[in-house]
Amino acid sequence: GENVEQHPSTLSVQEGDSAVIKCTYSDSASNYFPWYKQELGKGPQLIIDIRSNVGEKKDQRIAVTLNKTAKHFSLHITETQPEDSAVYFCAATSYSSASKIIFGSGTRLSIRP
Amino acid sequence: GAVVSQHPSRVICKSGTSVKIECRSLDFQATTMFWYRQFPKQSLMLMATSNEGSKATYEQGVEKDKFLINHASLTLSTLTVASAHPEDSSFYICSALPGGPREQYFGPGTRLTVT
Numbered sequence: 001g002e003n004v005e006q007h008p009s010t011l012s013v014q015e016g017d018s019a020v021i022k023c024t025y026s027d028s029a030s031n032y033f034p035w036y037k038q039e040l041g042k043g044p045q046l047i048i049d050i051r052s053n054v055g056e057k058k059d060q061r062i063a064v065t066l067n068k069t070a071k072h073f074s075l076h077i078t079e080t081q082p083e084d085s086a087v088y089f090c091a092a093t094s095y096s097s098a099s100k101i102i103f104g105s106g107t108r109l110s111i112r113p
Numbered sequence: 114g115a116v117v118s119q120h121p122s123r124v125i126c127k128s129g130t131s132v133k134i135e136c137r138s139l140d141f142q143a144t145t146m147f148w149y150r151q152f153p154k155q156s157l158m159l160m161a162t163s164n165e166g167s168k169a170t171y172e173q174g175v176e177k178d179k180f181l182i183n184h185a186s187l188t189l190s191t192l193t194v195a196s197a198h199p200e201d202s203s204f205y206i207c208s209a210l211p212g213g214p215r216e217q218y219f220g221p222g223t224r225l226t227v228t
Contacts, residue, residue, distance in 0.1 A: 034216065043119075043206050043219040044157065089156060099145065099210055101217060103156045 002027040004092050006104030014112050019077045021107045023090035030092040033073050038087045085111045115141050117209045119220035126197055127228055134192045134223045136207030142187035143209035151204040163190045197227045
């Protein structure tokens with residue numbers, strides 16, 4: 001089955017700087033890679049996603065890149081703000097897996113003022 | 114955007130009692146819903162896949178007789194924790210999958226505390 005690894009587990013950056021979170025996946029059949037932001041005591045919220053037919057996607061300060069050959073995908077947050085502080089999860093799934101999402105272990109991002 | 118609700122948001126129960134958690138898709142029909150459990154500072158672990166009108170599919174290691182799932186309609190799935198024990202205390206989160214797109218929409222979670 002699919003296995004998703006995520007690094008780092010914790011990340012602290014100065015407000016205004018960029019943050020990068022990296023993930024790898026094992027199943028070459030995975031073709032959909034969502035990223036979620038989870039605030040304390042709440043459910044995860046989709047912030048951006050990428051499909052396997054695309055190498056990069058950007059939405060304002062957030063971008064995601066995908067390297068299918070290396071089975072790597074990354075989240076980039078630029079111009080970080082205090083409200084970006086949260087736990088971020090990468091995930092992978094495929095149509096053939098009945099859309100079961102496999103989550104990474106999470107990254108706790110802290111933005112220093 | 115698509116909204117998924119859960120009820121209750123928090124529940125405290127005594128050991129040995131059963132607790133029911135509801136998951137509703139408010140503005141779309143969900144042919145499939147998923148139930149996750151999340152322990153403090155850990156990731157979400159899939160417990161089971163719930164398909165409307167059929168039996169749920171449980172992940173390995175999840176006791177189907179303890180975590181009873183009913184997906185009675187296209188907008189409602191329920192998770193019943195039978196004879197709950199303190200080790201069942203956790204954050205339970207559901208998600209719903211519309212028939213078309215592959216994005217899953219997550220509920221706000223239910224914090225279960227068993228005393």
